[in-house]
Amino acid sequence: MNEQLRIEHLSKSFLVNNEKLDVLDDINLNIDKGEFISIIGHSGCGKSTLLKILAGLTGYTVGSVKIDGKELRDSADSAKCCMIFQDHRLLPWKTVRQNIAFGLYEDDKSEENINSYIEMVNLKGFENAYPHQISGGMAQRTAIARALVRKPEILLLDEPFGALDALTRIEMQKEVLNIRSYNHTTMILVTHDIDEAIYLSDRIIVTSNRPAAIKKEFKVELSRPRMRTDSDFMRLKSKIFREFFDTYSK
Amino acid sequence: MKLIYNNAIKFIVPVILVVIWVILSGSGKFSPLVMPPVSSIWKELVNSITSGMMFTDLFVSILIVLRGYIIGVLLGLVFGVLMGIFTKVNNLFSGTINAFRQIPPLAWIPLLILWVGIGDASKVILIALGVFYPVLLNTISGISEVSTSYLEFARNYKIKKKDILLHILLPGAVPSVFVGLRLGAGQAWMAVVAAEMIAATAGVGYRINAARNLMQTGQVILYMILIGVVGGLMDYFLRKIEKRVVRWRQD
Numbered sequence: 326m327n328e329q330l331r332i333e334h335l336s337k338s339f340l341v342n343n344e345k346l347d348v349l350d351d352i353n354l355n356i357d358k359g360e361f362i363s364i365i366g367h368s369g370c371g372k373s374t375l376l377k378i379l380a381g382l383t384g385y386t387v388g389s390v391k392i393d394g395k396e397l398r399d400s401a402d403s404a405k406c407c408m409i410f411q412d413h414r415l416l417p418w419k420t421v422r423q424n425i426a427f428g429l430y431e432d433d434k435s436e437e438n439i440n441s442y443i444e445m446v447n448l449k450g451f452e453n454a455y456p457h458q459i460s461g462g463m464a465q466r467t468a469i470a471r472a473l474v475r476k477p478e479i480l481l482l483d484e485p486f487g488a489l490d491a492l493t494r495i496e497m498q499k500e501v502l503n504i505r506s507y508n509h510t511t512m513i514l515v516t517h518d519i520d521e522a523i524y525l526s527d528r529i530i531v532t533s534n535r536p537a538a539i540k541k542e543f544k545v546e547l548s549r550p551r552m553r554t555d556s557d558f559m560r561l562k563s564k565i566f567r568e569f570f571d572t573y574s575k
Numbered sequence: 576m577k578l579i580y581n582n583a584i585k586f587i588v589p590v591i592l593v594v595i596w597v598i599l600s601g602s603g604k605f606s607p608l609v610m611p612p613v614s615s616i617w618k619e620l621v622n623s624i625t626s627g628m629m630f631t632d633l634f635v636s637i638l639i640v641l642r643g644y645i646i647g648v649l650l651g652l653v654f655g656v657l658m659g660i661f662t663k664v665n666n667l668f669s670g671t672i673n674a675f676r677q678i679p680p681l682a683w684i685p686l687l688i689l690w691v692g693i694g695d696a697s698k699v700i701l702i703a704l705g706v707f708y709p710v711l712l713n714t715i716s717g718i719s720e721v722s723t724s725y726l727e728f729a730r731n732y733k734i735k736k737k738d739i740l741l742h743i744l745l746p747g748a749v750p751s752v753f754v755g756l757r758l759g760a761g762q763a764w765m766a767v768v769a770a771e772m773i774a775a776t777a778g779v780g781y782r783i784n785a786a787r788n789l790m791q792t793g794q795v796i797l798y799m800i801l802i803g804v805v806g807g808l809m810d811y812f813l814r815k816i817e818k819r820v821v822r823w824r825q826d
C-alpha cells in the first residue's frame with residue numbers, strides 16, 4: 326500500500342557496567358501511512374528504546390530506519406516523529422495555548438491554526454489555563470495537540486494514558502479516535518493494556534522479552550466503532566492474552 | 576475564621592516578648608542603660624521622627640543598599656546564567672568564585688577602605704559582594720536543576736537553542752533565582768549596617784554606633800527594630816513580586 330516507515334534489521338544494545346545489554350534484536354517492521362500500530366511487550370523489554378530511536382533521542386548503528394525512503398539519522402532537520410510521553414511534559418510556566426504554540430514557526434502560530442487544534446482535542450475554554458490547573462487527561466490532550474500542530478509524519482505514544490485512571494483512560498481512547506477522524510497521522514502506541522490496543526489499532530505487535538524481537542503480529546479486523554464486549558473483541562483479547570501467558574510459563 | 580486564626584498566631588510570640596520586656600525593665604533590677612523601659616523607646620521614636628533624623632538615616636542607608644543590591648543582583652544574574660548554561664564558563668570561574676566566597680564580605684572592609692576610601696563606594700561594593708554570591712549560586716542551581724525531561728522533549732520536538740534558553744531554562748530557574756534575591760536582600764542589610772558602623776556620617780548603622788557611644792540604649796533598640804522592619808518589608812515585597820512572576824506555580 327502506502328508505505329511510510331520501514332525498519333530493517335534494527336538492533337540496539339547499551340553498555341551497562343561495561344557489559345553489553347541487547348535491547349532490540351533484529352526488528353523488521355513496515356508501517357503504512359495512516360496506520361495505527363500498537364506494541365505490547367513485557368516491562369523492560371525495549372519498547373521505549375524503539376520509540377526513542379524513532380524520535381531521534383537515541384542513536385542506532387545496526388540496521389536501518391527509513392521514513393518515506395529517507396534514512397532517519399540523516400534527516401535531523403524537522404521533527405518527523407513526535408513523542409507523547411507518559412508524563413505530559415507540558416511546560417508549567419506556559420498556558421495550554423502557549424504550550425501548543427511553543428517552538429512553532431510564525432506562520433503556524435496563527436490564532437486560527439492553534440484554535441483548530443484546541444478544538445480538535447476538546448479543550449476550548451481552557452486555552453489560558455496553566456498545566457497545574459487542568460486534569461491529567463486534559464494535560465495529555467494538550468500534549469497531543471502540541472505534537473499534532475507540528476504535522477509530524479508519525480505520532481509516537483509511549484504509554485500515554487498509563488498514569489490516568491481507568492475511566493479517564495477510556496475517555497482518552499475515544500478522544501484519540503475522535504482526533505483520528507480529523508487527522509490521519511500515523512500512530513505508534515506502546516501500551517500494556519490489551520483492551521486499549523484492540524480498541525485503537527489496525528495492527529498489534531507483540532514483542533518478546535529482552536532483547537525485544539517481534540514475536541507475533543495480529544491484524545485487528547473488527548469494524549469500528551469497536552465494542553469491548555463484542556465476542557470477536559473478546560476472542561482476540563484472549564488470543565493475545567495467551568501469547569503472554571505462554572511466554573511466562575516457559 | 577481560619578485566616579484570622581493564622582494571622583493571629585503570628586503575633587503571639589512578639590506580644591510575649593514585649594510583655595517580658597515590660598516586666599523585666601519595670602522590675603527595677605536592671606539599669607535603664609541595660610534594659611530601657613518601653614516608654615523610652617517610644618519617646619526616642621517620636622523624637623527621631625519629629626527631628627527628621629530617622630528619615631535621613633533611612634534614606635541614606637536605603638539608597639546605599641539599593642545601589643549595592645542592584646549591582647550585585649545584575650552581576651549575579653549575568654554570571655549565574657552564563658555559568659549555568661555553559662559548562663566551560665562554569666569551569667573557568669567556579670573554582671575562583673568558590674575560593675573567594677569563603678571570605679566573609681565584612682573581611683573586605685579594611686581593603687575596600689584602602690582602595691576606594693570611606694565614602695559610599697566602599698559600602699556599595701561591600702553590599703554588592705554580599706548580594707552577588709547568593710544570587711549567583713541560586714541562579715546556577717536553578718538552571719541546572721530544570722528537569723531533563725523538558726530537555727528531552729525539546730530535543731525530540733527540535734526546539735531551537737535560543738528557545739530552549741528563553742522558554743525552558745530561564746523560566747524554570749526563576750523560583751530558585753527568587754530564593755537568591757531574597758537571601759541577597761538579607762545580606763545587603765547586614766552589610767550596610769556593618770559598613771556604616773565603621774565609617775559613615777549618617778545611616779542606620781552609623782546611628783546605632785553613635786547611640787551606643789552616647790549610651791542611648793533606647794535609640795540603639797529603636798534602630799534595631801527599624802532595621803528589622805525595613806528588612807522584613809523588603810522580603811515582603813520580593814515575595815509579592817515572586818507571586819506575580821511565578822503565577823504558574825501550584826498554590
Ligand SMILES: Nc1ncnc2c1ncn2[C@@H]1O[C@H](COP(=O)(O)OP(=O)(O)OP(=O)(O)O)[C@@H](O)[C@H]1O
Nearest residue numbers: 339340341348366367368369370371372373374375
Ligand atoms: N540509556 C540507556 N542506557 C543503558 N541502558 C538502558 C538505557 N535505556 C534503556 N536501557 C535498558 O534497556 C532496557 C529496555 O528499556 P526500555 O525503556 O526500552 O524498556 P520498556 O520496554 O519501555 O519497558 P517499560 O514497559 O517498563 O517501559 C532496560 O533494561 C533498560 O534498563
Ligand SMILES: [Mg+2]
Nearest residue numbers: 372373374483
Ligand atoms: Mg517504556
